[in-house]
Amino acid sequence: MSATTGYDPAALRVLLTRQEGNRSVMYTDTTGNKTVGIGHNMSIAQSAFVIDALYSCDVTGSEKSLDAHLPWWRSLDPVRQAALMDLMFNMGWGSLGTFTNTLRAFSQGNYDAAANGLLNSLWARQVGHDRSTDLAGMVRTGAMPDWMQS
Template sequence: MAIDNAADLIKDHEGFRSDVYEDTTGNLTIGWGHKLPPGSDVQTVTDEQAKKYFDDDYRVAAGTAAQFVSNYDSLTTARQAVLIDMAFNLGRAGLAGFVNFKRALEAEDYEEAARQMLDSRWARQTGRRATEDAAIMRSGTFN
């Protein structure tokens, strides 16, 4: 898959499942990483439902990412995509825990930001996702 934007990056990292599965933290999940509410009786998802879940989740993640750092608008599109991917995966509270990462981003020290990403429990849990996101953060491009 060619990665050209944040949605592509997230979909590549999440993968797609039309039936319910447990994610690495035990949450019931469907589609492209959509967390189902406790007690949900959803077992499968249509393409249309999965797209709606994704669009809604993406909108929340994009808003979270835009509010995370004061210089969001000056970041490259690829670096913004990394923040959106992290917000999609971690949620607002999880991303907020990356204090040193945020400080490095606001100082435009992308090497340090990448180091902070990789020196985290999130990186140990997500493996490839964190490694790829850190590489994008360093370079500022998808390639």
């Protein structure tokens, strides 16, 4: 039992999982709401707590994926680590893993080639000038973008 309620949180999870289901991919429920997880309604405004929890899970997932696929990333300076985290966060390994030449250049410390690889990609055209030039600049120079300095 919970210290502040009369119900058993573990039993409630079992009950709600049976009633709501547990889906890792967003779906539309019977009333038309976008839903994910154990009945989490994505059609309503999310609290700061939920936003922070989702962000924390996404960052942890990105770190684990980088650890699994690019174990050398932890030896980079903090700015280049942040650039790889941003890329992983944005693309996931399925897309980032296709940047074979860029990642090879990155791992070899050839940051000019890695930055150029990012800028000359479909990804750069999709995310736009600001994000692509910010990240390419971080990779090339090892410095955060100017707008973060103030």
